[in-house]
Amino acid sequence: MNTQTLSEKSFRLSVVVPAFNEQDVLPEFHRRLSAVLDEVCAQGHVSAEIVYVNDGSVDESANVLTDLRDADARVAIIDLSRNFGKEIAMTAGLDHAHGDAVVVIDADLQDPPELIPEMILHWQTGYDVVYAQRTSRAGESAFKKATAHLFYRLMQRLSRVHIPPDTGDYRLLSRRAVTALAGLREQHRFMKGLFAWIGYPQKAIPYARDARYGGETKWGYIGLWNFAIDGITSFSTFPLKVATYLGLVAALGAFIFGLFIFLQTLLFGNPVPGYPSLLVVVLFLGGIQLMALGIIGEYLGRMFDETKGRPLYLVKEYVPDQQEKESAEQ
Ligand code: UDP
Ligand code: MG
DSSP, rough: OOTTTOOOEEEHHHEEEEESSTTTHHHHHHHHHHHHHHHHHSSSSSEEEEEEESSSSSHHHHHHHHHHHHHOOTEEEEEEESOHHHHHHHHHHHOOOOSEEEEEEETSSSSGGGHHHHHHHHHHOOEEEEEEEEEETTTTTTTHHHHHHHHHHHHHHHHHHHOOEEEEEEEEEEEEHHHHHTTOOSSSSSSSHHHHTOOSOOOEEEEEEOOOSSSSSSSSSSHHHHHHHHHHHHHHHHHHHHHHHHHHHHHHHHHHHHHHHHHHHHHHHHSSHHHHHHHHHHHHHHHHHHHHHHHHHHHHHHHHHTTOOOOOOOOEEEEEEEHHHHHHHO
C-alpha cells in the first residue's frame, strides 16, 4: 500500500457502506476502514466521509452506527424506512455521497478496505471506475462459485454491455460516474450491469476475496436465482427472441410432420394409429407456448413495476457527517 504518490490536488472521498443486520461486523469494519482513511487523510489534502446506509436492519445495527457516529465525525448515516435490498441501499448511499470520488464497499469485510488507496491512485490517473476483481473467493461453496462463473459467462454472451466477470460491487467511482448512475432510476437494479452500462474508462485491480468476518450472507439460492433473472432481463432481450425461434422451429416441425402424415395416408391408407404421436405433439406445443408466455411475463412484470414510477427508497432519517453538517448550517 503506497499512499505517498497520491497527487497533491485536494479532494473529498466518500465511502458508501450498505448494511443490513451487520451488528457483529460493523465495529471491526469501521476500525479497519478508519485505519485506511486515516492514512489517506494524513496527507492533508484529502477529506473523507463514511456514508453508512442502514437498510432496515432489525438487529442492533442502528445503535452501533449511532455509536460510531458519536465517536467519528466523518460518519454519516442514512436510515432507510425499511429493508429495500442491497442494490437500492447502495443507490441511496450514492445519492447522498458528496465526494469527488466515491467508494462502494460491503460491510462484512469480504472487500478489504486496504485496496482503497490503490483505487484512488488509478482514479487520479484518469479512470472513472476502478473495480476490484476477485482472484479467489474464500468461504463460498463450490456450487456457488460454479453457478456464479456460468452466470457471468452467459451475461457476456447475451448482452452488449461488457460486465466484467468475478467482480462484485466493490469499486471506486468518479463524480462523473456517480452523476451518470444517478440518472438510471430503474426499479430492478442490476448494479453490476448499470456500472458497466455507463462506460467511461474503467480499470480492474485484482484481489483475493476473504470469507465473511461475522454474521451470515443474506443471499439464499432463490435470491441468487432472482438476481440472475433480473440481470438477464435488464440487459438483454434475447430470451424474447428465443421464444420466437422456438415457435418457428416447432411450427416448421409440425408442418413437415403433417406433410409426412399426408403422404403416408395417400400411399398406405389410414388405419387410425397415431394417438401417442398426437399427444406428444400437443404436449410439446403446449409446453413451448407456456414457456414463451412465461418469458413475456417476466418482461411485462418488470414494465409494470417501472410504470408505477415509485421512488426507489424512502429515508427515515439522514444524519450528515460533521463537515456537511457545518457547511449546511452556514
Ligand atoms: N445488504 C444490504 N441489504 C440487504 C442485504 C445485504 O444492505 O438487503 C448489505 C450487507 O449488509 C453487506 C452487503 O450488502 O454489507 C453484502 O451482503 P452479503 O454479504 O449478504 O452478500 P454476499 O457477500 O454474500 O454477496
Ligand atoms: Mg458478503
